[in-house]
Amino acid sequence: MTTSRPGLDIRSAIPLSGYTTLRLGGPATTFVEARTAREVIDAVRAADSAGEPLLVLGGGSNVLVADEGFEGTVVHIASKGVGMDCTAAGSVQLTAEAGENWDAVVAQTVSAGLGGIECLSGIPGLVGATPVQNVGAYGVEVAEVLVSVDLLDRASGEVRTLTADQLGLAYRTSVLKGTDRAVVLRVRFQLADSGLSAPIRYAELANTLGVAPGERVPVDRVRQSVLDLRRGKGMVLDDDDHDTWSAGSFFTNPVLPLDQxxxxxxxxxxxxxxDVKIPQYPAEGGGKLSAAWLIERAGFQKGYPGPGERVALSHSHTLALTNRGEATTADLLSLAREVRDGVHRVFGVELVAEPVLVGCAL
Structure with a gap:
């Protein structure tokens, strides 16, 4: 059913499975497609004024929605717009609306010879989610190039601009994660116009490129290599490949203080x-372990099945929990709990889910 408010596309009983990369999730009571920042603001304010539960949904790449769906209003961010401005010699500020496809924006910067986010190629989702999650891959995080975000403060109803240092950016998190107090409207990044990448830090990527860690490489070479690596792990979306029907990495790499x-x-x-080499990486105040390595050593191999084989660990990467085509959210949660509990039983390490869980819990 479709109703209308001036400027807003409002529908009811829309299955959210069609808006998540896991292809899971029941219906939303009310579904609003917001195609501009103004429409996002209007839709959120309307839901708040009515006292309705609100879910702001972007690309659906980092979310798991309950089979029962969402009883309230879902605002789907679909705002578009990308701008590039030279702010200083050798530096360009990229401004992108929250509803822009992230990988399309990365591709645009690479085509323009801008360096800084090429290692984040192939990551599904929208621009607005990147500062919330402090998206990172292959040795680069959004925090390194983020300038500021415009957001709607739901408490005051006002649009505010927060600089990167006000966002509490840390490993896969920020002050915006796990809260519904603000909605990101647009994001600004500072990029270099040298045509070269950020220094290559990730050993796997350096080996693929045939360079030493710390070297800079033409941005188009880095993007292609990252895409090839991600495809090999089932981390590039493909409608015909169930190994990509996932939320990406389901668990974050555990960061432990030194004593633990x-x-x-x-x-x-x-x-x-x-005699077995244990992968570990430095982290503030301690060290970071590989969740994928722990999962495999706890006895869960690639392709490990869940209930009825309707879900499984990806055949390409043990960090991805996948929908094999006819799964339910309950199926996926069952597999996630089995993996989480198995790793804890063997190693005493508590794995934490990376996706946002809507109406459900591990």
């Missing part, structure tokens, strides 16, 4: 033996 890290490493060595 030493204890955990000792427990891991006791399980896998002293």
């Amino acid at each position: 890290l030493d204890e955990t490493l000792a427990r891991i060595v006791a399980h896998v033996g002293p």
Whole structure:
């Protein structure tokens, strides 16, 4: 059913499975397609004024919605617009509306010879989600190039601009994550116009490019290599490939303080033996372990099935939980719990879900 308010496309009982990369989720009571920042503001304010529960939905790449759906208003961000402005010698500020496809924006910057976000190629979702999640991959995070965001403060109803240092950006998080107090309207990034990438930090990518860590490479080469690596792990969306019917990495890499890290490493060595190299990376105040490595060593291999084989770990990457075509959200949660509990039982490490869980919980 479709109704109308001036300027707004409003529908009811729309299945959210059609708007998530997992292809899961029941219907929304009310569904609003907001095609401009003004429409986003109007739709959110209208829902708040009516006292309705509100879910702001972008590309659906980092969300898991309950089978029962969402009883309230879903505002689907579909705003468009990209601008590039030279702000200083060798530097360009990119401004993108929240509803722009992230990878399309990355491709546009690469075509323009701008460096800074090429390592974030192939990541599904929309621009507005990138600062919320502090999106990162292959040694680069959005935090490194983020200038500011415009957002709607739902408490005051006002549009505000927050600089990057006001967002509390950390590993896969920000002050915006896990809260519905604000809605991102547009995002600004500072990029270099040298035609070269950010320094290559990630060993796998450096090996693929045939360069030493720290070197800079033409941005188009980096983008292509990143896309090839992601495709090999089932991390580039493909309607015909169920290995890509996922929310990307379902669990974040665990970051442990030093005292817990030493204890955990000792427990891991006791399980896998002293001769096995344990992947670990420096992190503020401690160290970061590989969730995928822990999952596999806990006995969950690529392709490991869940209930009725309707869900499974990706055949390409153990961090991705996939819908094999006829799954339910309950199926996926069951598999996620099995993996989480298995890793905790073997290693004492608590894996944390990366996607936003709507109407459901692990």
